[in-house]
Amino acid sequence: MIDRYGKDVLAPGWQKAGRPTSIDVPMELGMVVEDPSSGYVGAIVGWENGLVVVEDRCGHHRSFPVGPGFWIDGKPVTLRVPPRQGAARPTHTASGSRVGDEPEPSRTALPSRIYVEGRHDAELVEKIWGDDLRHVGVVVEYMGGMDDLVDIVAHFRPRKGHRLGVLVDHLVAGTKESRVAEEVRRGGHGDYVMITGHRFIDIWQAIKPERIGRKTWPEVPMDEDFKLGTLKRLGLPHQSQKDVGKAWQAILGRVRDWHDLDPRFNMEMEKLIDFVTADHLEELQ
Numbered sequence: 001m002i003d004r005y006g007k008d009v010l011a012p013g014w015q016k017a018g019r020p021t022s023i024d025v026p027m028e029l030g031m032v033v034e035d036p037s038s039g040y041v042g043a044i045v046g047w048e049n050g051l052v053v054v055e056d057r058c059g060h061h062r063s064f065p066v067g068p069g070f071w072i073d074g075k076p077v078t079l080r081v082p083p084r085q086g087a088a089r090p091t092h093t094a095s096g097s098r099v100g101d102e103p104e105p106s107r108t109a110l111p112s113r114i115y116v117e118g119r120h121d122a123e124l125v126e127k128i129w130g131d132d133l134r135h136v137g138v139v140v141e142y143m144g145g146m147d148d149l150v151d152i153v154a155h156f157r158p159r160k161g162h163r164l165g166v167l168v169d170h171l172v173a174g175t176k177e178s179r180v181a182e183e184v185r186r187g188g189h190g191d192y193v194m195i196t197g198h199r200f201i202d203i204w205q206a207i208k209p210e211r212i213g214r215k216t217w218p219e220v221p222m223d224e225d226f227k228l229g230t231l232k233r234l235g236l237p238h239q240s241q242k243d244v245g246k247a248w249q250a251i252l253g254r255v256r257d258w259h260d261l262d263p264r265f266n267m268e269m270e271k272l273i274d275f276v277t278a279d280h281l282e283e284l285q
Contacts (some may be wrong), residue, residue, distance in 0.1 A: 158192035171197030
């Protein structure tokens with residue numbers, strides 16, 4: 001009779017007996033790998049800064065730490081960066097757009113613009129859509145608050161070929177944001193101004209809470225500063241704007257690509273890009 005357990009089931013190494021040994025495999029673009037813990041399967045489309053980017057058959061991307069924990073053809077492997085190679089040039093931008101075979105220089109800036117309310121909003125837009133915006137020549141301007149919007153529009157003088165797109169926080173009925181947006185829409189600029197936004201109180205909430213290890217973002221009373229209140233409920237330092245800035249950089253650092261953002265926010269940002277480039281399609285061919 002075969003003894004499957006050996007003479008001593010408590011002997012060191014008995015747990016690993018019979019398990020296949022993981023082997024080192026240099027990564028290659030197009031290599032199909034599986035993350036057995038999640039069941040995610042896809043082809044490698046790039047690697048950088050210790051992360052490998054994998055694209056599934058639906059075109060969705062996920063990033064994983066380079067190293068052990070993968071399968072190829074049902075066998076465990078440890079992915080390694082190929083010898084004498086650094087980062088593989090990504091095949092997609094962070095927003096999901098495909099990258100051409102050859103690097104392209106940034107275009108001359110178009111006269112159309114996108115204004116973004118809030119510094120953190122602008123930094124998030126740059127991280128996810130910066131490559132796409134440089135490719136089409138769209139400049140993103142930082143807007144300190146909605147109170148500035150009426151003057152910005154008046155100075156910009158929107159018209160054909162000179163479109164203005166605006167992304168604002170908390171654009172829901174009954175808010176100051178919605179009232180200012182309506183005032184601008186009534187200003188006679190017609191089809192050349194687009195104001196859109198998201199329902200969140202702050203852009204932080206447009207990031208999926210799973211990226212900070214939670215199922216939901218903390219609820220903060222309306223009479224309390226949102227960012228400081230959020231940090232307080234996360235158990236983080238929350239005494240000053242320095243604390244806010246440090247925490248934001250940590251949160252932003254966990255955002256890998258568009259999959260880490262609320263889909264509705266992604267959709268509104270894509271609408272803005274389409275809107276401000278609508279008069280320049282021939283130039284972008």
